[in-house]
Amino acid sequence: MSEEIEKKTVVLPEPGSLVLSTSPHVQDGDSISKIMLKVLVCLLPAVIASIWFFRFNAVRILVYCGAFSVFAEYAWSLAIRRKPTVGDFSALVTGVILALNLPPGAPWWLCMVGSVFAIIVVKELFGGLGQNPFNPAAAARVALLVGFAGPMTQWAAPVTGELVSGATPLGAVQLAKGSKEAMAILGSPENLKALFLGNVGGSIGETSALAILIGGFGLLCFRLIKWQIPLAMIATIFVFSGIVHLAAPELTPGPVYHILSGGVMIGAFFMATDMVTSPMTALGGLVFGALIGVLTCVIRIWGAYPEGVSFSIVIANALVPLIDRLCYIRPFGWHSHSASALQIRRGEIK
Amino acid sequence: MSLFKEFTKGFWKENPVLVLVLGMCPTLATSSDAVKGLAMGLATTFVLLGSNLVISVIRKLVPGKIRIPCYIVVIATFVTVVKLLMQAYAPQAVYQALGIFLPLIGVNCTVLGRAEAFASTNGLLASAADGLGMGLGFTFVLVCLGCVREFLSAGTLFGVSMQCWDNGFALMGQAPGGFILLGLILAGMNLLNMHKAKKAGLKYEPPAEFDCRHCSICKLSTEEPAKTK
Numbered sequence: 052m053s054e055e056i057e058k059k060t061v062v063l064p065e066p067g068s069l070v071l072s073t074s075p076h077v078q079d080g081d082s083i084s085k086i087m088l089k090v091l092v093c094l095l096p097a098v099i100a101s102i103w104f105f106r107f108n109a110v111r112i113l114v115y116c117g118a119f120s121v122f123a124e125y126a127w128s129l130a131i132r133r134k135p136t137v138g139d140f141s142a143l144v145t146g147v148i149l150a151l152n153l154p155p156g157a158p159w160w161l162c163m164v165g166s167v168f169a170i171i172v173v174k175e176l177f178g179g180l181g182q183n184p185f186n187p188a189a190a191a192r193v194a195l196l197v198g199f200a201g202p203m204t205q206w207a208a209p210v211t212g213e214l215v216s217g218a219t220p221l222g223a224v225q226l227a228k229g230s231k232e233a234m235a236i237l238g239s240p241e242n243l244k245a246l247f248l249g250n251v252g253g254s255i256g257e258t259s260a261l262a263i264l265i266g267g268f269g270l271l272c273f274r275l276i277k278w279q280i281p282l283a284m285i286a287t288i289f290v291f292s293g294i295v296h297l298a299a300p301e302l303t304p305g306p307v308y309h310i311l312s313g314g315v316m317i318g319a320f321f322m323a324t325d326m327v328t329s330p331m332t333a334l335g336g337l338v339f340g341a342l343i344g345v346l347t348c349v350i351r352i353w354g355a356y357p358e359g360v361s362f363s364i365v366i367a368n369a370l371v372p373l374i375d376r377l378c379y380i381r382p383f384g385w386h387s388h389s390a391s392a393l394q395i396r397r398g399e400i401k
Numbered sequence: 402m403s404l405f406k407e408f409t410k411g412f413w414k415e416n417p418v419l420v421l422v423l424g425m426c427p428t429l430a431t432s433s434d435a436v437k438g439l440a441m442g443l444a445t446t447f448v449l450l451g452s453n454l455v456i457s458v459i460r461k462l463v464p465g466k467i468r469i470p471c472y473i474v475v476i477a478t479f480v481t482v483v484k485l486l487m488q489a490y491a492p493q494a495v496y497q498a499l500g501i502f503l504p505l506i507g508v509n510c511t512v513l514g515r516a517e518a519f520a521s522t523n524g525l526l527a528s529a530a531d532g533l534g535m536g537l538g539f540t541f542v543l544v545c546l547g548c549v550r551e552f553l554s555a556g557t558l559f560g561v562s563m564q565c566w567d568n569g570f571a572l573m574g575q576a577p578g579g580f581i582l583l584g585l586i587l588a589g590m591n592l593l594n595m596h597k598a599k600k601a602g603l604k605y606e607p608p609a610e611f612d613c614r615h616c617s618i619c620k621l622s623t624e625e626p627a628k629t630k
Binding site: 164172176194197198199200 | 570571572573575577578581584588
């Protein structure tokens, strides 16, 4: 018996002859700050479009949100005696994305509450960058929308800056509900062109689908996001709202209108695709995007709010661990017969 | 432990909300303004005091296996009493604002928790002091939470306008705001306790007897705790 055990003893290599380290084992030149800078570059078209359409208001909101986010991150680093992480630009990215999600009439304190909420409550309290279950910008927008419904819906017409109410494309949909003719006017080619270029009311950064598509294309080229997420999200919204439109034209405008209006584009390319809060696998990305699409359509068509992208992103973020668990990468040789409830799966916590 | 200590532990050391983290449902639902929090806290205090008294009196008569149903009957009696009393004598607005949460005191974990953890093994006076202290500690937290949430969401305190805050952060008046605020308070309290322990040269750990592993309620069907034999 003892001889048998001796035969099976594993011979360990000489100490020091192997390099022991934790993953990742293969590294390239990417760092957080480089990735975030790339994201910032991709955000540039949307930023320029927002300044083009909303002039000084957009500059003001972008500066406030960026500054307050960076300051909140710095203050938190000081408070918990950590090396300041402002240099990785992640706070700046969050601030810019949040700014693009605010209405042009947002006062300074709204920007401050939103930025502090995004950085401290949504990100840092969960453990900082890489640990947050929810996208900071989307969650902050939801908090502001639920908390300050008044200032968050003070829309201004583009260029002139004149304050108007109910001037967003989705607000118009809400008003036109029940009338087939009004919905048909909304879906007219001139209207769709204005939506595509961005010369409409709305949050400062979400109006121009063209600018965000350029930025999103940049993100895809830099390979920073999974193409499955935006594709699944936009395709689902297209199909879902298309079916509802065909079945009940008085309830909702056509699918193209849905895709181009509101936060669908910025949500699909910049918020849903956050590396931290999206599923790990390609299949998971498809499921995740489709889930956001369905939720968005349901909230828009039957919900009390005219817009539901940020709500959907936050809800879907909460489901990411489940999606990851269901859409894990099957190892070679895996078969559904061999899957047992006791088998530990990738991405599963036991 | 002296009676005074049994009374004061409910305020800080074993506060039902902040340390034991019991009774979250009424805490979050009725702390959206200070008046509601105060009324809910006082009603719960009455139930806690009454049920603790009665249970400590009958603790030797009740067989261990059916003690939970017996305790629930006692608690439900006091809940009915407080509900009828409030319906008759409390301001109508307060009674209606509390709504379903008043009868739900009967399933408040704090009440059953104190009956199970304290009144069933301690004498009359100690149980009364414990019930009163726990109830007032609960009230204290509810009023504090209520004040902050009411001020942030509506700019008022106990219904009186403070004249300094016009854009209410409505999120704070709703359930998510309650969760976030309570989480922040719990974190702050742990931080304070850790700081205190560090100063005394110790490592802070939450009291072990109150976590899930040490609670006997789930084990009722399989085994009988040794204490109540």
